[in-house]
Amino acid sequence: MKLKALLAAATAAAALTTGAAAAEQVKIGIAAEPYPPFASLDSSGNWVGWEVEVIGAVCAAAELDCVITPVAWDGIIPSLTGQQIDAIMASMSITEERMKTIDFSDPYYNTPAVIVADKSMEIDATPESLAGKIVGIQASTIHQAYAQEYFKDAELKVYQTQDEANQDLFAGRIDATQADSIAMADFVGSDTGSCCEIKGAVADDPAILGRGVGAGVRKGDDELREALNKGIAAILADGTHEKITAKYFTTSIY
Amino acid sequence: MTGLFELLGLGASAELLSLSGWGGNLLRGLANSLQIAFGAFGLGLVIGLFGAYGKLYGGKVTRDLLAIYTTVIRAVPELVLILILYYVGSDIINKISEGLGGGRVEINGVAAGIWVLGVVQGAYATEVLRGAIKAVPVGQIEAAKSYGMPAFMIMRRVTIPAMMSFAVPGLANLWLIATKDTALLAVVGFNELTLETRQAASSTRAYFTFFLAAGFLYLMVTLCSGAVFARVEKWARRGQPSLKGGAR
Amino acid sequence: MTGLKDLMQPHRIVMMLVFAALVIWCAFALRWDWIPKYAPLALEGLWATIWILAVSTFLGFMLAVPLGLAQAVGPWYLSIPARTFCTIIRGTPLLLQIWLLYYGLGSLFPQFPWIRSSELWPYLRQAWPYAVLALTLSYAGYEGEVMRGAFSGVAKGQLEAAKSFGMPRFTMFRRIWLPQAVRNVLPTLGGETILQLKATPLVATITVMEIYAVSSRVRADTFIVYEPLLLLALVYMAIAGVIAFAFRRFEKG
Numbered sequence: 001m002k003l004k005a006l007l008a009a010a011t012a013a014a015a016l017t018t019g020a021a022a023a024e025q026v027k028i029g030i031a032a033e034p035y036p037p038f039a040s041l042d043s044s045g046n047w048v049g050w051e052v053e054v055i056g057a058v059c060a061a062a063e064l065d066c067v068i069t070p071v072a073w074d075g076i077i078p079s080l081t082g083q084q085i086d087a088i089m090a091s092m093s094i095t096e097e098r099m100k101t102i103d104f105s106d107p108y109y110n111t112p113a114v115i116v117a118d119k120s121m122e123i124d125a126t127p128e129s130l131a132g133k134i135v136g137i138q139a140s141t142i143h144q145a146y147a148q149e150y151f152k153d154a155e156l157k158v159y160q161t162q163d164e165a166n167q168d169l170f171a172g173r174i175d176a177t178q179a180d181s182i183a184m185a186d187f188v189g190s191d192t193g194s195c196c197e198i199k200g201a202v203a204d205d206p207a208i209l210g211r212g213v214g215a216g217v218r219k220g221d222d223e224l225r226e227a228l229n230k231g232i233a234a235i236l237a238d239g240t241h242e243k244i245t246a247k248y249f250t251t252s253i254y
Numbered sequence: 255m256t257g258l259f260e261l262l263g264l265g266a267s268a269e270l271l272s273l274s275g276w277g278g279n280l281l282r283g284l285a286n287s288l289q290i291a292f293g294a295f296g297l298g299l300v301i302g303l304f305g306a307y308g309k310l311y312g313g314k315v316t317r318d319l320l321a322i323y324t325t326v327i328r329a330v331p332e333l334v335l336i337l338i339l340y341y342v343g344s345d346i347i348n349k350i351s352e353g354l355g356g357g358r359v360e361i362n363g364v365a366a367g368i369w370v371l372g373v374v375q376g377a378y379a380t381e382v383l384r385g386a387i388k389a390v391p392v393g394q395i396e397a398a399k400s401y402g403m404p405a406f407m408i409m410r411r412v413t414i415p416a417m418m419s420f421a422v423p424g425l426a427n428l429w430l431i432a433t434k435d436t437a438l439l440a441v442v443g444f445n446e447l448t449l450e451t452r453q454a455a456s457s458t459r460a461y462f463t464f465f466l467a468a469g470f471l472y473l474m475v476t477l478c479s480g481a482v483f484a485r486v487e488k489w490a491r492r493g494q495p496s497l498k499g500g501a502r
Numbered sequence: 503m504t505g506l507k508d509l510m511q512p513h514r515i516v517m518m519l520v521f522a523a524l525v526i527w528c529a530f531a532l533r534w535d536w537i538p539k540y541a542p543l544a545l546e547g548l549w550a551t552i553w554i555l556a557v558s559t560f561l562g563f564m565l566a567v568p569l570g571l572a573q574a575v576g577p578w579y580l581s582i583p584a585r586t587f588c589t590i591i592r593g594t595p596l597l598l599q600i601w602l603l604y605y606g607l608g609s610l611f612p613q614f615p616w617i618r619s620s621e622l623w624p625y626l627r628q629a630w631p632y633a634v635l636a637l638t639l640s641y642a643g644y645e646g647e648v649m650r651g652a653f654s655g656v657a658k659g660q661l662e663a664a665k666s667f668g669m670p671r672f673t674m675f676r677r678i679w680l681p682q683a684v685r686n687v688l689p690t691l692g693g694e695t696i697l698q699l700k701a702t703p704l705v706a707t708i709t710v711m712e713i714y715a716v717s718s719r720v721r722a723d724t725f726i727v728y729e730p731l732l733l734l735a736l737v738y739m740a741i742a743g744v745i746a747f748a749f750r751r752f753e754k755g
Contacts, residue, residue: 032443034453041453043276072443074718075337078727082341083348101725134627136709140722157629157709158719160441163456164605168709171608172618173627192459195612314513329742330735331700333714338731430592437595441707448598461609465602469594476593 026064026224028055028215029085031073033161037186037248038091050248054108055089057240058215062231074140074160077101080218087217087224091180093142093210103219105228107212108241109253112201113143116169116184117176125200130154136165136174143178146208151178170195178202182253271467276454280464283450284471290367290439290446291432297372298428302379307409309384320380327377333438339370340442363444371435375428382424386417418490426483433475447471532729540720547716548737550630551702554712558634559698562641563691567680569642570649584646591643597704599640604632604708633705641698645687648694652686653679692749696742713737 030047034040038051047068059066071079076092079085080102094104115125123129131153137144139158147156157174159165165177170192177184181201187193202209215228235241236254245253271277305324308316327335343366390413398412440449451468455461508514572584591599611617617626625631656679664674703714717730 032445032449032453034456036457040457041279043279043454043457045279045282070443070445072441074722075341075442077725078341078721081727082344084344097723098725139718144722158711158715159709160707161456167456167459167461167605168608171611173608173629192612314511315517318514318517326735326739329696329700329739331703331714331738333703334731334735334738338728338735341727434595437597438704440597448595451598452601455605459609462602462606465598465606469590469598469602472595472598473590473593476589 024065026059026066026087027069027085028059028066029069029071029076029079029088029090030055031076031090031161032070033073034163035091035161035183036163038183050244051089051091053244053247054235054241057235057244058089058108058228058231060231061234061238061240062227064227064231073138076140077216080216083218086221087215087228089215091183091213092216094212094214095142095145095210096207097145098210098216101219102216103221103225104214104216105225106232107214107254108232108236110212111181111253112204113146113178113209114181114184114201115176115178115199116188116196117199118169118172118195119197121175121199123176123199125202127151127153130176133175134173136168136177138162138165138179141179142209143180146202146205147178149205149208150202166193182249185249270454270458270460270463276458276464277467279450279454280447280467280471283445283447284475286364286444287433287436287446287448288475289364290371290436290444291429293364293368294371294375294436295429295432297368298375298379298432299383299425301372301376302383305376305380306383306387309380310387324377324380327374332374332435333441335374336370336438336442339373340366343369363439367436367439367444367446371432371439374435375432378428378431379425382428383417383421385424386421387413389420390416419487419494422483422487422490426479426487429479429483430476433479434472437472528732532732533726534729536720536724536726536729537733540716543711543719544713544716547711547713550710550712551699551714552741554630554633554637554705554710555695555699555702558637558641559695561634561638562698563645565638565642566645566649569646570651570653570683573646573650574653588643588646591640592647596636596640596701597707600632600636600704600708603636604629607632629705629709632708633710637698637701637705640701641694644697645691645694648687648690649683652683655686656682688749688753692746692753695745695749699738699741699745 030039030051035049035051037049039047039049042048047070052068055066055068058064069085071085073090076085076088076090077098080088088102091109092098094107098104115123115130117123123133127150130151133154134157135147135151135154136157136159137147139160141162144156144158147154157165157168159168162177162179162183165174165179166187168174169177176199181198184198188196188198215225215232217225217228241254242252269275271280305320309320312320394412394416395408398408403411436444436446437448439446440452443449447468451464455464458464509518569584569588572580573588576584611626617623660678660682661674664678669677702712706712706715706718709715714734717734720730721727
């Protein structure tokens with residue numbers, strides 16, 4: 001019994017040393033693995049990218065005191081429901097499947113899903129042409145769900161990060177990858193991505209691919225959801241969204 | 255020679271690894287790793303000490319519960335335990351806090367890492383320390399008892415000093431496991447050395463350079479710890495006859 | 503082994519009842535409806551885990567014997583490389599070794615276009631050869647250190663006796679030295695193999711579809727957090743139990 005009490009005390013002490021932080025702070029969860037050009041670490045340890053700037057702008061407009069908290073993409077929804085973070089703003093698409101577990105704000109960007117492959121490969125984004133090919137996808141994404149549904153004749157390889165799938169595409173271990181068009185445009189424009197090109201967008205299926213990217217919040221956390229909606233509406237209205245987009249992309253992504 | 259370096263992608267590595275480049279990130283990650291390893295090792299020792307005493311002198315129920323604890327922890331992969339403890343740990347703390355009427359408790363990455371690895375380390379430390387306590391001659395403890403020493407004082411003045419020399423090699427091994435297990439936290443998204451390395455590698459595409467550099471850092475930690483523990487062992491053995499060539 | 507009488511002590515019966523209640527509560531309060539859908543995938547994953555474990559343990563042990571021998575009695579030009587190898591393997595995290603082998607080597611491929619047309623390419627493309635290689639080297643590194651002690655631990659007199667009978671060196675090694683060294687390490691082999699089992703989930707990070715990867719997929723598809731992890735822990739405990747049991751039988755027999 002004594003032992004248990006001591007263990008409990010030790011746990012409590014460990015928790016206390018971390019301090020009960022200010023109650024008003026909102027922890028915005030992003031994926032700890034880099035996802036350029038939306039969110040990645042620079043060499044001085046700061047998070048940079050389109051989405052990081054949008055998070056800043058939304059929080060400023062909604063008058064929220066936000067802190068960016070990186071968590072593993074793989075466990076980002078459990079981290080939200082387990083209260084380690086308060087909202088997810090990590091390029092997460094609003095899908096029916098996810099809506100069963102969490103709530104979403106209004107979308108703040110929307111891009112199609114594309115297939116990328118080696119330039120010499122003669123394939124397009126249809127299930128028929130991908131049959132028998134090795135397709136790399138990132139775990140826990142709409143792309144994984146889509147590929148599992150539509151590319152049943154392809155061999156699927158599941159990566160923890162899109163960067164690693166890109167790396168293997170470059171190395172030639174996979175024939176193609178399905179991912180977000182903007183992230184892929186960035187990749188094929190880079191040195192390592194010069195091997196490859198965007199072969200086309202996959203046929204849309206809103207039930208799986210969702211309707212744009214929104215901020216995920218815990219079910220029933222309407223206060224935060226409303227605040228984020230207000231912030232998103234504000235930056236869309238006053239041109240901040242456009243201004244940030246222009247810094248990174250040539251076309252609108254809303 | 256430079257051709258080979260270029261091929262391995264090490265050409266620009268000096269620049270990439272400089273402190274103003276990504277080297278600083280790696281060192282920051284190393285500091286985090288060491289902090290977590292140190293905390294986890296400490297927590298593991300505390301759990302291990304009580305666990306060992308519980309296993310040796312505890313009641314039937316305590317002993318059985320501890321047996322379950324050590325068996326389960328030693329049979330399930332650390333990666334799985336880390337995931338379970340990570341989610342369960344923060345759930346429990348939040349429930350307790352809510353139950354006490356308090357607000358949500360923020361748990362930072364380092365504290366969570368220490369908690370999950372510490373619980374894992376505790377199981378191994380229990381076994382190491384139990385073995386070490388058992389190796390202390392019974393006569394010494396009985397002698398202390400017969401002088402009327404209270405139990406806690408016996409532990410502090412007799413058992414622990416006497417068992418140290420038996421425990422140090424096992425504990426040194428545990429410390430090395432702790433430093434290496436911090437790498438697993440990368441999979442849960444903690445910013446320790448391995449995750450920093452992964453981020454640097456995928457940002458610069460110099461996978462080979464950064465993984466080698468991180469390997470080198472881990473190796474340095476291992477070798478330095480080895481040297482430190484060798485001295486600790488020597489100190490713990492002071493006054494005891496040398497094991498090598500005892501009879502001259 | 504604990505007999506039935508040991509188990510029937512009052513406090514153990516109470517504990518078993520508590521445990522049974524816990525299991526029943528888990529069965530009804532938690533979500534298990536995903537199991538039928540993922541059962542075939544889980545079986546494939548289980549099989550992948552088991553064969554990767556078996557192959558890497560076997561090959562690792564084969565490699566550990568020369569490593570141990572080189573360190574115990576080899577000339578310096580063999581013992582130093584062997585010791586360096588063991589130090590590096592034991593001094594760095596396995597996760598990092600796996601990533602270095604898979605992504606590190608992979609990042610070099612595009613500079614050698616001929617690799618893609620070589621006969622090895624179908625293997626180099628896949629993830630499992632890297633997984634097996636990394637786990638084999640790791641097992642060899644740890645067990646090589648143990649074998650060193652085992653070889654040194656064989657009594658000198660036995661070897662001298664064999665020599666005085668005029669036994670050729672290789673026969674001496676095969677008939678006397680190796681069997682005794684193996685017997686010396688047998689008690690630790692079971693433990694080392696369980697450690698190896700616990701290392702296998704790391705290969706899921708390089709896209710090998712073993713049992714841990716299957717549970718991750720379930721978590722990703724269904725957003726159920728605890729249940730797949732709990733079941734996974736149970737599966738690993740069962741495999742570890744089988745390994746421990748098998749080695750105990752082996753040691754006795």
